[in-house]
Amino acid sequence: xxxxxxxxxxxxxxxxxxxxxxxxxxxxxxxxxxxxxxxxxxxxxxxxxxxxxxxxxxxxxxxxxxxxxxxxxxxxxxxxxxxxxxxxxxxxxxxxxxxxxxxxxxxxxxxxxxxxxxxxxxxxxxxxxxxxxxxxxxxxxxxxxxxxxxxxxxxxxxxxxxxxxxxxxxxxxxxxxxxxxxxxxxxxxxxxxxxxxxxxxxxxxxxxxxxxxxxxxxxxxxxxxxxxxxxxxxxxxxxxxxxxxxxxxxxxxxxxxxxxxxxxxxxxxxxxxxxxxxxxxxxxxxxxxxxxxxxxxxxxxxxxxxxxxxxxxxxxxxxxxxxxxxxxxxxxxxxxxxxxxxxxxxxxxxxxxxxxxxxxxxxxxxxxxxxxxxxxxxxxxxxxxxxxxxxxxxxxxxxxxxxxxxxxxxxxxxxxxxxxxxxxxxxxxxxxxxxxxxxxx
Amino acid sequence: xxxxxxxxxxxxxxxxxxxxxxxxxxxxxxxxxxxxxxxxxxxxxxxxxxxxxxxxxxxxxxxxxxxxxxxxxxxxxxxxxxxxxxxxxxxxxxxxxxxxxxxxxxxxxxxxxxxxxxxxxxxxxxxxxx
Numbered sequence: 001x002x003x004x005x006x007x008x009x010x011x012x013x014x015x016x017x018x019x020x021x022x023x024x025x026x027x028x029x030x031x032x033x034x035x036x037x038x039x040x041x042x043x044x045x046x047x048x049x050x051x052x053x054x055x056x057x058x059x060x061x062x063x064x065x066x067x068x069x070x071x072x073x074x075x076x077x078x079x080x081x082x083x084x085x086x087x088x089x090x091x092x093x094x095x096x097x098x099x100x101x102x103x104x105x106x107x108x109x110x111x112x113x114x115x116x117x118x119x120x121x122x123x124x125x126x127x128x129x130x131x132x133x134x135x136x137x138x139x140x141x142x143x144x145x146x147x148x149x150x151x152x153x154x155x156x157x158x159x160x161x162x163x164x165x166x167x168x169x170x171x172x173x174x175x176x177x178x179x180x181x182x183x184x185x186x187x188x189x190x191x192x193x194x195x196x197x198x199x200x201x202x203x204x205x206x207x208x209x210x211x212x213x214x215x216x217x218x219x220x221x222x223x224x225x226x227x228x229x230x231x232x233x234x235x236x237x238x239x240x241x242x243x244x245x246x247x248x249x250x251x252x253x254x255x256x257x258x259x260x261x262x263x264x265x266x267x268x269x270x271x272x273x274x275x276x277x278x279x280x281x282x283x284x285x286x287x288x289x290x291x292x293x294x295x296x297x298x299x300x301x302x303x304x305x306x307x308x309x310x311x312x313x314x315x316x317x318x319x320x321x322x323x324x325x326x327x328x329x330x331x332x333x334x335x336x337x338x339x340x341x342x343x344x345x346x347x348x349x350x351x352x353x354x355x356x357x358x359x360x361x362x363x364x365x366x367x368x369x370x371x372x373x374x375x376x377x378x379x380x381x382x383x384x385x386x387x388x389x390x391x392x393x394x395x396x397x398x399x400x401x402x403x404x405x406x407x408x409x410x411x412x413x414x415x416x417x418x419x420x421x422x423x424x425x426x427x428x429x430x431x432x433x434x435x436x437x438x439x440x441x
Numbered sequence: 442x443x444x445x446x447x448x449x450x451x452x453x454x455x456x457x458x459x460x461x462x463x464x465x466x467x468x469x470x471x472x473x474x475x476x477x478x479x480x481x482x483x484x485x486x487x488x489x490x491x492x493x494x495x496x497x498x499x500x501x502x503x504x505x506x507x508x509x510x511x512x513x514x515x516x517x518x519x520x521x522x523x524x525x526x527x528x529x530x531x532x533x534x535x536x537x538x539x540x541x542x543x544x545x546x547x548x549x550x551x552x553x554x555x556x557x558x559x560x561x562x563x564x565x566x567x568x569x570x571x
Contacts, residue, residue: 007467011553014456014463021456054499055454058528061550062460069550073528327536334533346532 018063019103025052026100029075033093039086041079050079053096065103071096087304091294098285196221197313200240202228202257203275204249208298212244215306220313226250228257235267239387241313241361245292247276247283255283258290266387269361271312275300317363319343320431323353323379324368324397333366336424340432350374354382361388364431369398369409377412384413393434395427445564449474449491451482451508452526453500460553461495469557479503483511487518493564494518495547498527498538506541513542524563526551 032038032049041049053076060068074092078085198221203209213222223238225231229251235243247254254274261267274287277298284295293312296305320337324330325348334344345362347353351374353367365383369376376396383389396409396417409417415434418427432439448471450461458475465471474489476482478500486494494512498505505525512518525538528549535546544563551559 007463010459010463010467014459017456054528058549059454059457062457062553063550066550076528327532327539330532331536348532 015063018059022056022068022100022103025056026097028052029093029097029100033090033097037086038089038093046079050076053079056096065099068096068099068103071099085308087308088294094284095288098281098288102285197241197317198223198238199242199244199309199313200225200234200238200270201244202226202231202234202249202254203244203246205246208246208275211302212306215302216309219310228252228254231257232260232264232267235270236387239390240270241388242309243270243272244309245272245274245276247274247278247287255287255290255292258287258292261291269386269388273309273312275305319345319360319362320364320366321345321347321353321356321362322366323347323350323371323376324366325349325371326368329368329397332424333427336428337431340428350376350379353379357383357386357389361392363392364435365389365392365394366427366431367394367396367414369396380409380413393431395431395434397422397427443492445471445492445561447472447474447489447491448493448495448560449476449482449486449489450495451476451479451486451500451505452495452497453478454497457497461556464551464553464556465560468554469560471557471560479505479508479511482508486512487515490517491521493560494521494523495560496523496525496543498525498529506538509541509543522564524560 028049032041032045035041053072056072057069057076060066060070060072071092075089075096078089078092196219199216201209201212201222201224203212203224204226209224213224216222223234223240225234227250228245231243231252245254245257249257252260254276258272268291271293272291274284274292274295275298276296279297287295294308296308318341320342322330322333322337322344323346324333327348330346330348334346337344342363345356345360347356350371353365354374356362367376367379380394380396383392383394393415394413396414397420398405398409398417399420406417416430418430429439448465450458450465450473452458452461452475455477458477462473462475466473474486474491476486480503482496483503494509496505496509500508503511505527509523512521512523523543524545524547525543526547526549527534527538538546544566547556547559547563
């Protein structure tokens, strides 16, 4: 590791150039954000956005901007070949914009370079200021300006009003106000809720609570609290699959609650959506930093909001995590499970599985017992130790011939097991059965 | 196993190329041959005779996989270990790359401070790394 000083200077220079490039990407993001129908992007536009996001996702961290990479990755994921989710994409773009605005202006003197095929926007005045392209939202990479007249006034990049996650719809509360007068908490039939995702709503406005309850209680189990003073206790007790959190709460704000979760993996793993009238961009950033997966402003499009909730919960609900070090085994099981209409996630080692499990709680885990490094056993222990996944069905794949082993695995918490070599259809059958799904198909 | 001191890198982003040069050359003490796209690599890599190839996957024109298959057709490069660099490191993707003859994948964004170590790990682990 010699020549470090030289490398350091060089890196600074490259970083400065990168920030220049990002300024033009920022224009692009802003351009898309002002489009109304993000869910109906033309394919060419979607592909362009996807390509740019891919590029930023793959490069930000190299320059030391990991969060930028993460935000761009989300945009990339949402602009794949499937129809983009307008609302989720809007949010992802908003987050990406926030990340770009948070970049330091470290360039002593800007070095011009046409990056990513775009003339860079004039950028940054003094060190310490934020990226401030002076250009309006003109088409930054050519060819897409027709799809929606770019009529938005060129923003002077004052603290812009935070684009609400759902800007379209006016508050539909009037329509939903009738049910709001019902009994505040219709007793939930406990048994019927067994397999439905559980949502904890911490919200002090009974009208909002009732709107959400009315829209969601058929699909989800709803638990509510008027304040978050004991949010930790509530989560530990209820194990919700999702937390919907107001910010302006008595006692602690929603963001403070999320921040208090820091360091507690179980709490942090519960996905949290902010739903609040607080529109201060700084607060949005703070909430997302604290781990909120999305931030919705009130007034909100309640139907769209519920659609997003479905989207978030469906991810894990339909996902099978396949953990096996043998690529061929994974591929085979992936194909079979996907043919059954389920999503799949894969992990090629126990450690990789733990990594995935930190991000999500799948609906089923297929777990190989024998893997190099961390084996299936410790992964099973971890699954069972974690409240969110305590009840997640786990199918063990074992190669063992000892009759006692099966019982030992079941005692350790495995739901079922299949001995290798196995028939993949049997794994899928046992998996679906363990999930309580229809096995006929 | 001989020491790794010459790596070729094919990457379309010129700044990323510079960072690779920085990371492997300045920080890692290796010689680095840089190519800006698949065609340039096909035209010029064979005579530089690198010990190892780093290949970007998403490139305009010839992508990483195609570039690799063209390079593999050249006698001097038919067995040169290759590692892909990609931001899409899904296991199924990695599987494709390994099937195509790569040792494995370096995930983008890579960390310039540790890239040389990552590359050397692949070099030392040779065939079984992925």
